[in-house]
Amino acid sequence: MKIGIKFKLIAFTGSLLLVVILFLSVFVLNGIKSYQDKEDEAILFKQKDMFEQYFSERSSLGNNGTRDKAELARGSIFNKPWLRTIPASVYDTKGELLSGFKVDGKLNENKEKNTMIEYAMQGKVSFAKKDGVIYFYSPIKYKNGIVAILELEYSVKESALFYDNIKKMFYGTGFAALIFGVILGIIYFFNLTRDIYIMKDSVENIQRGNFHKIQLANRNDELGELSKGIVFMSNTIEKNIEELKVERDSLNNAIDKLKKMDKEQKEFIGNVTHEFKTPITIIKAYAELIGMYENDLCLINDGTTNISKECDRLATMVDKVLNLSALEKYDFEIRKKEVNLKEIIDEICARIMGKIKKNDLTFKSNIEDIIVTIDEESLRHVIINLIDNAIKYNRPSGSIDIECHKNGNKITIIVADTGIGICKEDLPKIFEPFYRVESHRSRETGGAGLGLALVKKLVEKQQGTINVDSKLNEGTIFSIEFSI
Template sequence: MKIGIKFKLVSFIALLLLIVITLSSFLVLNGIKIYQNKEAENILLNQKDIFEQYLDENFNADSSKNNGKFELVRATLFNKPWLRTIPASIYDTNGNLLSGFKPDGKLNENNEKDIMIKYAIEGKISYKRDDNVLYFYSPIKYKNNTAAILELQYSTKESNNFYNNIKLMFYGTGSLSLIIGIILGFFYLSNFTKDIYTMRNSVKNIENGNFNNIEPLRRRDELGELSKGLIYMSNTIEKNIKELEVEKNILSRAVKKLQKMDKEQKEFIGNVTHEFKTPITAIKAYADVMGMYSNDISLIGNGTESISKECDRLTSMVDKILKLSALERYDFEIEKKEINIKDLIEQICLRMSGKIKKNKLTLDYKVDDINITADPDNLRHIIINLIDNAIKYNKSGGSIKLSCQKNEDTLQINVTDTGIGMSEEHLDKIFEPFYRVEPHRSSKTGGTGLGLALVENLVKKQKGTIKVNSTLSKGTSFSISLPL
């Protein structure tokens, strides 16, 4: 059976109070009893000394009349007022009663009187308690010899009544103190244990994941500090769980994405492997025919042109595989350094000018003279990809505009073309690997659906963002924001 902490604490306080009250009562009552005994002993010894002094002054040692014995002057002895305060009897050295006085007229009720008189004859003092009477026997000395035996009967009734009243008072006040102490302890511990139960419920709420049901304690002691610790622990656990859930979701999405990419990569590699055989077979066939008909100029010309086209196809396939491999680069491969963005873009535009002229397009660029810290290879790859897309999906006689400028604490790069554009339904998907807006259009331009996925990946590695706006048949605009 489970015993609650409140019951344990109240029981402990009750037991502690009981021990303290019992021990203090015992010590006080025992002290009172010892004091009463010493007081009675002092009174009796003092009475005995008075007897000895009086008898010493009034005894007559006349050996001729008393045969060598003392004669007690009884007529005057027991008429003394001081003697009437305590009942007394006097015996000779043979134990015979010489004289005595008691207020109630009874003499010598002690059943052990003879034994105690014998001790007194031997020079010893003895006591005996009997109900409310203390019997006292002592030798009376005269010139260092025992002349008689004194018996005193001291009433202890009054002191016993006093002791019993004190004992009852201690029992009463002790019991009352114990009850009051238990009641006060119960009410105090009720509030104390209530706070403990509150913290217990808080711990259970933490165990059950109810982190918002943690009740704080308004205390300025260790329980208050413990309550603050529970709240801090609850908030920390909740925060860690949320972070783990976010990481779990990210990891789950990453796993799904990797599974999808793995499937698409396998399909792509299978397709590329299959497509590699076609141009190689064609090149081998044209080479064999040209060897067989080396004098046929027309055949050699057609063969040379076909072999060139097949080589272009092989080159495009190799580029696709290289782009696919580029998606597997890791963040730690970024090597940032300070570069001048104007110089970098001018170099890229000069490099792309031949391809632009070949496709009968124009390129206008406006770039601010800004120094930034970034990975130059990644940045170069981003801009080349965007310009290359603007060339591929543009119209004959169209234009491309590139701008780069500082906007507060970011670098804004915009690439806009007047090409064929795309509908809104494709805008959220174009950054997915292997996604193609129109498969037949991508096959004409040699697209694999990896270019923009690579661009987005590289932008994110630079801690930047990329957005796209496009209108079908009117053109597309890409906007990149990179932190400075």
């Protein structure tokens, strides 16, 4: 069981006060008792001397008047008024009572009377206390001889009552002083321990990291200096922790940035590699068509133009790869400008028409004439990838439909095909990098699963959304939406 410092201090103060009060009480009361005993003893010896002096005087007269000492004691020793105020008895040397006087007339209640008389016959003084009365026995000497035994009865009831009253007063005063001292101690130690508990709570809050809950104990002593030290230590620790957090965040940001750069670099290289296949495929398709129709000048001119454009695209991508190698980073920068969506999509469709015809596909388009601010290069990547996928995963004699229309502040681009489709379980995963639905892909595609991942990223970079709806063996519809 844990005992608090407040209880310990109060218990110590109470115990100390109790010890001091008991010590003073015992010391003072013993002094009073000793003083009373000495006073009583002095009075008894004084009375004894009075009797002995008077007896000596009367004995001298008795010798001159031929009277013996026993008769003198028996007849005249208590005739003096001042002697009759003292309860006393005189015994001869044989222990026989010669004369006596008692104020209250009570019998002698000392049971050791005979023994003490015999002790006095030996020339010694003795006394005993019983029921508030001191019985004093002393030999009376005359001319170096014991002539009688004096018995004195001295009441100490008043002094005992005085002593009892003093003792009660001491104990009562001591108890009151103890209670008062404990109360004062509680008040003082409450303030003292309150500041100690403030510092204790401050230390616990430092351990928990609650630096805003640190309190200062307003004192002008060592505890106040200690409290200031705790506050200073708390501020220093908090500052150091904040600095460490900043450094940690900087390191984490640097690590995240490095990971992101590495990931983007790998993704970009994979995406660019994937993108190389589209222009190469177009170039190869036109080359084969030109070889097949050598006399078709229109086809040759159209093919030459598209081959030149695709070569430019390849050159651009090669430049990006070279830049990536040199800078070890790549950021998909968004460079928006006003463009005509119909012109861009029609141009893309015209460039890829050779591949569409080669795969014996039907192409339909319904493009509204819309002017919009958008990143043209990113949009081209998106449309080309979607149309290319529609060609790759379509059925022989299938169709591709592309639409673009405006609805309020939204622009929607739809690319639909009548291809092999995607099963419902795979739809949520098709935008993940390198994910391929192998069981539904043509063996001739050779895709790496990066095209749709790149499409989704480019769309989201322009605050757009892309959705897909597909049924297995019926076809797929991609829907892109941008806000304007």
